[in-house]
Amino acid sequence: MTEYDGRPPLLDIVMPYYGDVQMMQGAVRSVLAQTDAPWRLTVVDDGREPGVPEWFAELGARDPRVRYERNEHNLGITVNFQKCLDAADAGLVTMIGCDDEMAPDYVATVLGLYAAHPEVAMVQPGVEVIDDHGAVHEPLADRMKRSVFAPKAGGVQIMGGEELAASLLRANWMYFPSICWRTEAIKKVGFDPAFTIVQDLNVTLSLVKAGEKLAVSDHVCFRYRRHPASESSAQAVDGKRFREERSFFMAEAARMEALGWHRAARAGRRHLASRLHAATLVPSAAKRGDVASLRRLAGFALLPAKDSGKDAGRNTNSTRNGH
Structure with a gap:
């Protein structure tokens, strides 16, 4: 010291x-x-x-x-x-x-x-x-x-x-x-x-x-x-984590397109690591017999979201939103 x-x-x-x-x-x-x-x-x-x-x-x-x-x-x-x-x-x-x-x-x-x-x-x-x-x-x-x-x-x-x-x-x-x-x-x-x-x-x-x-x-x-049983892990199982991530990535993809950053926009639409993360949780959901979680996780892993006006218009820019 x-x-x-x-x-x-x-x-x-x-x-x-x-x-x-x-x-x-x-x-x-x-x-x-x-x-x-x-x-x-x-x-x-x-x-x-x-x-x-x-x-x-x-x-x-x-x-x-x-x-x-x-x-x-x-x-x-x-x-x-x-x-x-x-x-x-x-x-x-x-x-x-x-x-x-x-x-x-x-x-x-x-x-x-x-x-x-x-x-x-x-x-x-x-x-x-x-x-x-x-x-x-x-x-x-x-x-x-x-x-x-x-x-x-x-x-x-x-x-x-x-x-x-x-x-x-x-x-x-x-x-x-x-x-x-x-x-x-x-x-x-x-x-x-x-x-x-x-x-x-x-x-x-x-x-x-x-x-x-x-x-x-x-x-x-x-x-x-890194904790094995964190709040974010629980949110991943119930789908909250991946819903927030998907919405965020699609909104960011639209903003990247507006900047002319087309490669970044594609990365946002694909959100590869987020989908891989969902895929890694599929076996444990199957082992537990948790059919609802299994369907949610498989959906996040296999199906990248499509652009939507709702997501693209979400305000996640660099303002402090009232703080």
């Missing part, structure tokens, strides 16, 4: 918190262990776990870079995300998940990438996936991201425009909690309350359409936790 040297923060690390106390404390400790000091951590607590305010009060008394606030009532994921983003005023911001972990050189890495590439608005460092116990593992979805969809060039790659849009519409290979953003850029977009599943992709594509660029590094300095 590098002692605080009094410099104003160059990076705001914001954490929307709800859930497991031990994992949250592990995430906080990973921030405290950073080798570079110009960061500030803000935790916005959307839960009621006992002892948490007291733990942060003691921590904040020792380190003035740590700020904590507990919401008076539960705001929900999207509103709490926006509240965290609103709290950031340093030039850069990272929204770490409350169960993820930073390697000790995360801050040094992203600050170095921005120093070398001041033209970018987003930095995606290398990520390793961990399980509930903190062990490195790579589920099928992450193996596909890495081996099939993510950029293959080593070192640092600068991406933007239709190339990046098409790549992300084929498969969202980025890991949102690990991304470091230019604060001014992401605040112009914010979090759309209409979304629960594609929130991160909507933010990223809104910036890409606005002309912003991304730096992708293969230097691993972030640990992203």
Whole structure:
């Protein structure tokens, strides 16, 4: 851990918190262990776990870079995300998940990438996936991201425009909690309350359409936790996830056509990774004898949606929709 040297923060690390106390404390400790000091951590607590305010009060008394606030009532994921983003005023911001972990050189890495590439608005460092116990593992979805969809060039790659849009519409290979953003850029977009599943992709594509660029590094300095039984997994089984994804991809395809980005539009209409994800859930639904889920999943996997005026007209552009 590098002692605080009094410099104003160059990076705001914001954490929307709800859930497991031990994992949250592990995430906080990973921030405290950073080798570079110009960061500030803000935790916005959307839960009621006992002892948490007291733990942060003691921590904040020792380190003035740590700020904590507990919401008076539960705001929900999207509103709490926006509240965290609103709290950031340093030039850069990272929204770490409350169960993820930073390697000790995360801050040094992203600050170095921005120093070398001041033209970018987003930095995606290398990520390793961990399980509930903190062990490195790579589920099928992450193996596909890495081996099939993510950029293959080593070192640092600068991406933007239709190339990046098409790549992300084929498969969202980025890991949102690990991304470091230019604060001014992401605040112009914010979090759309209409979304629960594609929130991160909507933010990223809104910036890409606005002309912003991304730096992708293969230097691993972030640990992203993948839970076997998450809310998004349940939403996948009941079809909510894929309905939201399909509507979003078709609306984005129409907007890509309007920009003249025809390759990106085709990727949106095909939404390949989303359909592959649905296909991977078909065997488990069949094994359970869940006929309704089986039909839903097979439909999402086999039949890409057709363009529709309703979907194409949906407002998912880079405004903050009243936030």
